[in-house]
Amino acid sequence: MTPLKRHLFHVMLSASLLCQPALAATPPAVAIRQDDKGNFTLLRDGEPYLIHGAGGSSHLKDLVKYGGNSIRTWGIDSLDEKIDGKPLLDYCQELGITVTAGIWIGHQRHGFDYSDETQLKKQRDMVREAVRKYRGHPALLMWGLGNEMEGPESDGKDTRIWKELNVLAAIVKEEDPGHPVMTVIAGAAESKVKGILGNYPNIDVLGVNAYAGASGAIRAVKQAGWKKPFVLTEFGPQGHWEVSKTSWNAPIEPTSRNKAASYYATLSLLAENTDICLGSYVFLWGQKQEVTSTWYGMFLSSGEKLPTVDAVCRAWTGKWPDNRAPRITTFETPLKEATVAPGQTVTVTAAAEDPESDTMTWEWSVCEESIDRRSGGDAEAAPPAVSGSIVSQENGAATIKTPVKPGNYRLFVIVRDGKGGASADNTPFRVAR
Structure with missing residues (x-):
């Protein structure tokens, strides 16, 4: 290589290194x-x-703005997801x-055979490759x-799963001894915790996803014999499997106010249990x-x-923000958890308060009830809105015409403050001849 080519090579190499993530x-x-x-x-860098944290990878500037410091992802591919390039x-x-x-680990309901x-x-x-790729970030x-x-x-008594996780955790620790290994289970059932205790010693942190039982998850795992660190890895309002249902089995979604109270109460209780949390x-x-x-999201699609x-x-x-x-x-609304005739005209009303007295706008809609129900949070298709169902609307009042097609529906109301805030509630109803 000539001196000129060697010089150009080093210039190009330096430029390429400058383009690498910092x-x-x-x-x-x-x-x-x-x-x-x-x-x-x-401890991170020696400091407590x-x-x-929050589950999800959107609105991250808002996460920092409102006091968050960490996110949780579910699959390794999401680490390469591009945000602002x-x-x-x-x-x-x-x-x-x-x-x-x-790091997504196979589910038997998706066809994985342990x-x-x-x-x-x-x-x-796959686990070894993933750890090697990202362990230095x-x-x-x-x-x-x-x-x-x-x-x-499940009852968590299939020991093959816990034993295989123990093998996988050993691989993670071998490749990256500098970061703890956490495994996340659904709920804090005693049989699951005992299955981990008996077959999965390589675990450093137990993560639990819980909803109605979120505030009691720490107590439950302790009663089952858990003595290592714990993280509440997913929680929110009551789950759709935990709420009251209509006579036609439609789950009744908690109100936006009740959801907010639930999040606050759970976090407040966790703050009182810092021994393992x-x-x-x-x-x-x-x-x-x-x-x-609107059931689980903390933001609207808009x-x-x-x-x-x-x-x-x-x-x-x-x-407060x-x-x-x-x-x-x-x-x-007379539609609330009711069975009504097709093509019926009804009046619905709602009221709202804004802490800063911002001017509020209202949106009403009728959607078909979801029929694409999946297990474990798997992706679902959104049901269609019913055109022509909103006859008129003004502020917190609207005239609704019930769908002509018999079936199960939901009436949604959304109020916005024009400053990036909103509330959303809904009620199921049924149309029958």
Whole structure:
């Protein structure tokens, strides 16, 4: 290589290195410390780190704004998701957000066979490759090895799953001893905890997804014999399987006010149980269709935050945000959990309060009830809206014409403050001849 070519090569090499993500030379050390009283603390770069986290990868600037410091993902592919042209991990690093990196582990309901050596080897190789690829990133907090892979409705007594997770955790620790390994289960059933205790010693942190039982999850795992660190990895309002239902079996969604109260109460109780609790991840920091378009998301699809965001901000920071979302206080309709005739005209009303007295706008809609129900949070198709169902609307009142087609429906009301905040409630109803 001539001197000129050598010079050009070094210039090009230097330029290419400048274009690489700005990673720390040595990633922050993450460890778990136990004091002489048995209390656990998560340490990042030697400093205590309490997880104020959220599940999801949208609205991340808002997460920081409202007091959050970490996100949780479910599959390793999401780490390469681009936000503003940057991979998720790099984007989080710039915002000062850590990531519990989920590694999706096979579910039997999706066809994974824990007795199939070929499938097991392929999964082990995938885990090793994933850890090697991302272990040096400074935004990485811990590994989330699996999510509800035992099945949300199982008793957790299939020991093959826990034993295989123990093998996989050993691979993670071999490749990356610098980050804890957490596995997430659905609920805090004693049989699941005991299955892990008896077959999965390599686990560092137990993650639990819980909804109506979220506030009691720590007590439940302790009663089952759990003595290692714990994270509430997914929680929110009452789940659709935990609420009252109509006579035709439609789940009744909690109101936006009740959801906000539920988030705040759970976080407040966790703050009183810091002996094994390293923090939590609220669900969902974003929007999704699961039973309805509003049940679990903390934002609308149009981007507005809901009162649940304000509630977790208060719990995380001790203060309300500068501008709070409006709150629906009443929602009156003869359609509420009722069976009505097709083509019937009814009047519906709602009232709301806005803490800053912002001008509010209202939106009413009727949608078909979802029939694409999945298990364990799997993706669902959104049901269609019913055209022509809103005869007129003005502020908190509307005239509704019930659909002519017999079936199950929901009436939705959304109020917005024009400042990025909203509330949304709905009620199921049925049309029958």
